[in-house]
Amino acid sequence: MSGNVVENLIEELTRLPGIGKKTAQRLAFFIMGMPDKDALSMADAIITLKQKARFCRQCFNITEDELCSICRNSSRDRSKICVIEEPSNLIVIENTKIFNGLYHVLLGALSPIDGITPERLKIEELIKRVKAGGVSEVIIATNPNTKGETTAQYLSQVLKPLGVKLSRIAYGLPIGGDIEFADEVTLSKALEGRNEM
Amino acid sequence: MQTRTEGIVLRSQKYGEADLIVTYLTSDKGIIRAFAKSPRKTKSRFGSSLEPLTHTRISLWGKEHSSMPKITQSDIINSFHQIRENYNDFVSLSKLSEIVLSLTPAEIPSKQIFSFFLNILHFITSSEEDQKDAQHLIAMVRLLATIGYAPRLSGCGKCGAEESYDFYPDSGTTLCAKCASTPLSPAKPFIRINNKVIHFYTHSIEWPINKSNRLKPNDQTLLELSGVLDRHLSHLLSKKLRSSEFIAGACQ
Numbered sequence: 001m002s003g004n005v006v007e008n009l010i011e012e013l014t015r016l017p018g019i020g021k022k023t024a025q026r027l028a029f030f031i032m033g034m035p036d037k038d039a040l041s042m043a044d045a046i047i048t049l050k051q052k053a054r055f056c057r058q059c060f061n062i063t064e065d066e067l068c069s070i071c072r073n074s075s076r077d078r079s080k081i082c083v084i085e086e087p088s089n090l091i092v093i094e095n096t097k098i099f100n101g102l103y104h105v106l107l108g109a110l111s112p113i114d115g116i117t118p119e120r121l122k123i124e125e126l127i128k129r130v131k132a133g134g135v136s137e138v139i140i141a142t143n144p145n146t147k148g149e150t151t152a153q154y155l156s157q158v159l160k161p162l163g164v165k166l167s168r169i170a171y172g173l174p175i176g177g178d179i180e181f182a183d184e185v186t187l188s189k190a191l192e193g194r195n196e197m
Numbered sequence: 198m199q200t201r202t203e204g205i206v207l208r209s210q211k212y213g214e215a216d217l218i219v220t221y222l223t224s225d226k227g228i229i230r231a232f233a234k235s236p237r238k239t240k241s242r243f244g245s246s247l248e249p250l251t252h253t254r255i256s257l258w259g260k261e262h263s264s265m266p267k268i269t270q271s272d273i274i275n276s277f278h279q280i281r282e283n284y285n286d287f288v289s290l291s292k293l294s295e296i297v298l299s300l301t302p303a304e305i306p307s308k309q310i311f312s313f314f315l316n317i318l319h320f321i322t323s324s325e326e327d328q329k330d331a332q333h334l335i336a337m338v339r340l341l342a343t344i345g346y347a348p349r350l351s352g353c354g355k356c357g358a359e360e361s362y363d364f365y366p367d368s369g370t371t372l373c374a375k376c377a378s379t380p381l382s383p384a385k386p387f388i389r390i391n392n393k394v395i396h397f398y399t400h401s402i403e404w405p406i407n408k409s410n411r412l413k414p415n416d417q418t419l420l421e422l423s424g425v426l427d428r429h430l431s432h433l434l435s436k437k438l439r440s441s442e443f444i445a446g447a448c449q
């Protein structure tokens with residue numbers, strides 16, 4: 001019986017991204033060795049997340065309330081909207097502490113070959129936000145890959161006629177890397193987007 | 198076993214946390230799928246070499262006849278990033294990629310299809326902006342002809358009668374009134390095709406691709422031929438192409 005309990009947990013943990021059978025085994029035995037209070041707190045956090053988490057009515061970030069903490073925060077610059085693909089991108093941008101505007105999460109990126117059309121993303125909702133007024137700049141921070149670029153170009157087509165300033169996050173080399181290992185497209189983009197010193 | 202080949206990325210699909218499954222059209226192995234470990238991380242050595250439509254030289258590691266070898270090295274020969282940075286070009290080329298993926302068998306080498314697809318990438322990259330719509334359609338027509346699935350749009354496909362302007366998707370050809378009407382079967386759906394569409398289609402296939410910029414079809418001709426080809430493909434595949442639905446949705 002006890003064997004089944006451990007096996008069940010290992011089986012469940014292998015569903016997580018990047019977790020194989022061996023890592024799942026290690027995690028399962030680590031959880032078994034944890035104090036009851038800590039293990040139950042972890043389980044409770046998962047249950048609470050699944051029961052209470054939903055998308056923000058305005059920006060589609062994950063929240064417990066109707067509006068997320070960023071949309072509710074009156075000190076944020078409401079004239080700037082940063083468009084991102086997934087809620088996980090928001091956390092990374094917030095960690096930079098550079099951007100003080102609002103966000104709009106598309107919940108995906110356009111992909112013709114996968115049938116991901118504009119209607120399947122939160123693009124119509126973004127257009128409505130911009131049309132509602134008060135927005136002076138939309139920063140497109142979709143991923144620097146083909147799907148992200150296609151999405152950025154589509155957004156540019158539908159938002160430009162609304163008279164709002166559009167900008168795209170810069171392409172370039174990752175800090176800490178060596179130029180000799182960069183591919184030609186990344187390096188050419190870095191050269192094109194160079195800054196005057 | 199380590200193998201090396203040249204390929205064009207037709208599709209990249211996210212897998213797991215930061216991995217990709219990449220589908221290539223290769224010169225000597227046909228369509229193959231391969232696994233890349235962590236290319237989505239910003240400091241990945243793969244860089245942009247696994248992005249769709251990139252022409253690369255790749256090294257693969259896996260057992261002989263492995264269905265999913267691992268990509269160990271990927272060097273860009275031509276990135277074709279200009280296509281990815283042009284929305285209409287990329288959407289149109291996605292449709293061609295989907296046609297190749299849907300209508301050519303996996304792991305059957307065809308140097309002809311590989312060379313043709315590569316030529317199409319060069320052709321679209323060098324096309325003038327005002328001729329792009331026609332060039333996209335010419336590329337699609339020629340691709341269908343290269344892989345052997347081009348519909349017949351001139352003359353009757355059954356009896357060879359010269360005059361025939363109704364295309365029957367069920368038959369993949371135009372048919373004359375006599376051949377189309379069989380007393381025992383119900384009337385089949387057809388599309389009436391005008392002469393300009395037939396001329397443009399015929400010249401698209403017959404003219405050398407580098408001279409196709411001399412073809413100047415009007416918007417109506419492009420729209421009609423595009424509709425005929427979509428119906429033909431839907432019948433062949435028993436479903437609509439995802440990229441066709443994408444284009445239709447984006448136009449609304």
